[in-house]
Amino acid sequence: MSGADGGGGAGWLGRLRRGLGRSSAKLAGGIADLFTKRKLDAQALEALEDLLIAGDLGVATAARLGRSLAEARFDQDVAPEEVRAALAGEIAAILEPVARPFVLDPRLKPHVVLVCGVNGSGKTTTVAKLAKPFRDQGRRVVLAAGDTFRAAAIEQLQIWGERAGCPVIAAQPGADAAGLAYDALAKAKADAADLLLIDTAGRLHNKAHLMAELQKIVRVLKKLDPTAPHDCLLVLDATVGQNAHNQVETFRDMVGVTGLVITKLDGSAKGGVVVALAERFALPVHAVGVGESIDDLRPFDPRAFARNLMGLED
Ligand SMILES: Nc1nc2c(ncn2[C@@H]2O[C@H](COP(=O)(O)OP(=O)(O)OP(=O)(O)O)[C@@H](O)[C@H]2O)c(=O)[nH]1
Ligand SMILES: [Mg+2]
Numbered sequence: 001m002s003g004a005d006g007g008g009g010a011g012w013l014g015r016l017r018r019g020l021g022r023s024s025a026k027l028a029g030g031i032a033d034l035f036t037k038r039k040l041d042a043q044a045l046e047a048l049e050d051l052l053i054a055g056d057l058g059v060a061t062a063a064r065l066g067r068s069l070a071e072a073r074f075d076q077d078v079a080p081e082e083v084r085a086a087l088a089g090e091i092a093a094i095l096e097p098v099a100r101p102f103v104l105d106p107r108l109k110p111h112v113v114l115v116c117g118v119n120g121s122g123k124t125t126t127v128a129k130l131a132k133p134f135r136d137q138g139r140r141v142v143l144a145a146g147d148t149f150r151a152a153a154i155e156q157l158q159i160w161g162e163r164a165g166c167p168v169i170a171a172q173p174g175a176d177a178a179g180l181a182y183d184a185l186a187k188a189k190a191d192a193a194d195l196l197l198i199d200t201a202g203r204l205h206n207k208a209h210l211m212a213e214l215q216k217i218v219r220v221l222k223k224l225d226p227t228a229p230h231d232c233l234l235v236l237d238a239t240v241g242q243n244a245h246n247q248v249e250t251f252r253d254m255v256g257v258t259g260l261v262i263t264k265l266d267g268s269a270k271g272g273v274v275v276a277l278a279e280r281f282a283l284p285v286h287a288v289g290v291g292e293s294i295d296d297l298r299p300f301d302p303r304a305f306a307r308n309l310m311g312l313e314d
Pocket of ligand 2: 125153
């Protein structure tokens with residue numbers, strides 16, 4: 001990971017800190033109120049768990065964090081900073097197993113990645129952001145404009161494809177998305193591409209016909225490569241908070257999500273939901289988005305995330 005930014009500056013860590021600042025201010029403020037000159041007793045623990053639940057960390061995670069804190073310090077005096085540091089350590093430990101950068105399988109020509117998610121979550125921009133580092137390493141990366149509903153969506157991916165330096169396979173607006181995905185895979189195979197990233201139309205997770213179309217894309221890809229798609233990434237907007245749970249469940253059941261990309265952490269007051277998702281679904285978090293430019297997608301750093309969520313320096 002490059003671009004280390006120790007201060008609160010313009011680099012990606014600075015943006016993560018400012019973004020999570022809205023989540024961490026509530027948590028840090030609540031913890032200060034709870035633990036100033038106070039023992040870690042049952043009442044304080046219960047209030048702490050409520051605070052964590054309000055911070056979108058979820059009931060199970062809140063209980064687990066409360067328990068581990070109690071095991072270490074029950075009935076002792078604890079300073080708010082100690083509580084935050086202890087929680088940050090526990091949260092980092094929960095996140096560690098899911099923080100797994102996206103890895104390209106070099107045996108696959110191409111490694112096929114289907115990118116899905118609800119409307120506006122950040123799919124199209126994430127496709128290009130994911131592509132760029134592989135392209136920079138000299139890999140052959142092909143993008144497929146599988147959102148055939150809107151002309152604007154096709155043009156948007158073409159613009160982002162130029163930024164990433166990757167060819168974009170597109171069809172006419174209104175064309176069959178599965179047919180486009182098939183053609184894109186055929187072309188990527190013929191070109192011996194390393195990676196094919198398929199953008200898809202934004203789906204509301206309760207719209208059955210759109211989900212069926214996503215399943216059709218999967219079926220059609222298998223005609224050319226029975227092992228494809230090799231990954232199905234769900235792009236989640238961190239600002240939706242608890243709603244992310246439903247999105248993960250629905251897409252997981254429909255298309256077998258293999259990993260998550262979490263966007264808009266630079267502007268979310270609900271960053272705690274990432275911890276709840278890790279605890280509940282244990283799906284890899286391949287990358288997080290902290291801004292709108294092509295370099296604003298980064299591998300997920302659990303320690304930096306946990307400390308920033310607790311309002312601590314990295
Ligand atoms: N601040 C911020 N904005 C982001 C991030 N990721 C995406 N966006 C913005 O979110 C908006 C939607 O992004 P798209 O990539 O078009 O989302 P999409 O899921 O393809 O949207 P649909 O195709 O309409 O479903 C754009 O304005 C992006 O620039 C992020 O990490 N941070
Ligand atoms: Mg899109």
